[in-house]
Amino acid sequence: MKLLPMISVSILASSLLIGSTDIAEKALKAGLRAIPSDQASLSKLIDPNRTITPKRVELGKKLYFEPRLSKSGIISCNTCHNLGLGGTDGVPAAVGHQWTANPHHLNSPTVYNAVFFKAQFWDGRSPHLEDQAKGPMQASPEMASPKSLVEERINSIPEYVEAFRDAYGKDVKIDFEKITSTIGIFERTLVTPSRFDDFLNGQKDALTDAEKEGLNLFIDKGCASCHTGVALGGTMQPFEIAAKYRFGNIxxxxxxxxxxxxxxTLRNITETAPYFHNGAIWNLADAVKEMGSTQLGITISDEEAAKIVTFFGALEGRKPEIVYPQLPKSTLKTPKPDFK
Incomplete structure (x- = not known):
């Protein structure tokens, strides 16, 4: 008689294992992909042109946190893409030069895992991170710096000049392109593997049963038709397919x-409220339901939304350790801050 409970437990364990395998295979068939667990495969994915070196990454990190790249001298890349806040700024619309809110009321997307995006910016106008870094630096409602000012500031600081030579060679031309591309090289390293990746990479107990149920529902509802690939997003898709977005007037x-x-991207989505391009929704479950009606033409219940949000918890990634850098001192040749 004592064998029966043991047999039941064994059958239950086997069924859970089979279920995990089935869900993982279902996720892969739906187009979801894991961040590679081995360094060689990951390096090939994030650095196809082999531009990443430790010295360039360290220099790019300094430039990422460098407020003197802005006209005012107080705004850095990290201002809107705060690495301590999920790579975002936590406000509906980005705020830049002269305390100006984005004129189109656009929300700052996360920089974490942006290397996996097929396109950068909400309208997809940049193909990769190195190109993307050029835009906000020059945009008047953001960092408001002309190319010439960026170049003059960096070249006026001997420690930066030496760092560029050390990273690229003594004959390097320190121009706007080189400065922004170096920031992009650093951003390529901002990858956050999660328990979801562990699960797709074969660790069947990486997700809880509730998270597996949420993943299964996420796929069945059709969410993976747009939130797909390694980034679970990052591709250009038609918007308002089935209905008008409730806050489209913002x-x-x-x-x-x-x-x-x-x-x-849905990676670290629990850390990057508010949601949508205009930051109009703060509750993640409400965002899920809004996507159901706007994109899929279906009603997602409160219970179903809660289950999908539970799965999103498994997308909270392991962040790379970022030590805030000590930035080199200005000189008498360094252009002064300009708040106009």
Whole structure:
């Protein structure tokens, strides 16, 4: 008689294992992909052109935190893409030069895992991180720095000049392109593998039963049709397919010339409220339900949304350790801050 409970437990354990395998295979068939667990495969994915070196990454990190790249001297890349806040700023619309809110009421997307995006910016106008870094630096409502000012500030600081030579060679030309591409090299390293990746990479107990149920529902509801790939997003997709977005009147953003909008990543999504391109929704479950009606033409119940949000918890990634750098001192040749 004592064998029966043992047999029951064994059958239950086997069924859970089979269920995990089935869900993992289902996720892969739906187009979801894991961040590679081995360094060689990951390096190939994030650095196809082999531009990453330790010295360039360290220099790019300093430039990422460097407020003197802005006209005012007080705004850095980290201001809107705060690495301590999930790579975002936690406000509905980005705030930049002269305390100016983004004129289109656009929300700052996370920089974590942006290397996996097929396109950068909400309208997808940049193909990769090195190109993306150019835009906010020059934009008047953001960092408001002309190329010439960025170049003059960096070249006026001997420690930066020496760091560029050390990273690229003594004949390096320290121009706007080199400065912004170095920031992009650092951003390529901001990858956050999660328990979800562990699960797809074969660790069947990496997710709880509730998270597996949420993942299964996420796929069945059709969410993976847009939130797919390694980034679980990052591709250009049509918006308002089934219905009008409830808060579409906030800001004037309508996507690219074809009405396409970059799908935000779901990685670390529990840390990056508010949601949508205009930051109009703060509750993640409400965002899930809004996507159901707007994109899929279905009603997602409160219970179903809660289960999907439970799965999102498994997408909270392991962040790389970032030590805030000590930045080199200005000189008498360094252009002064300008708040106008």
């Amino acid at each position: 800001g004037d953003f309508k996507g690219d010339e074809k009405g396409m909008v970059k799908t935000p």
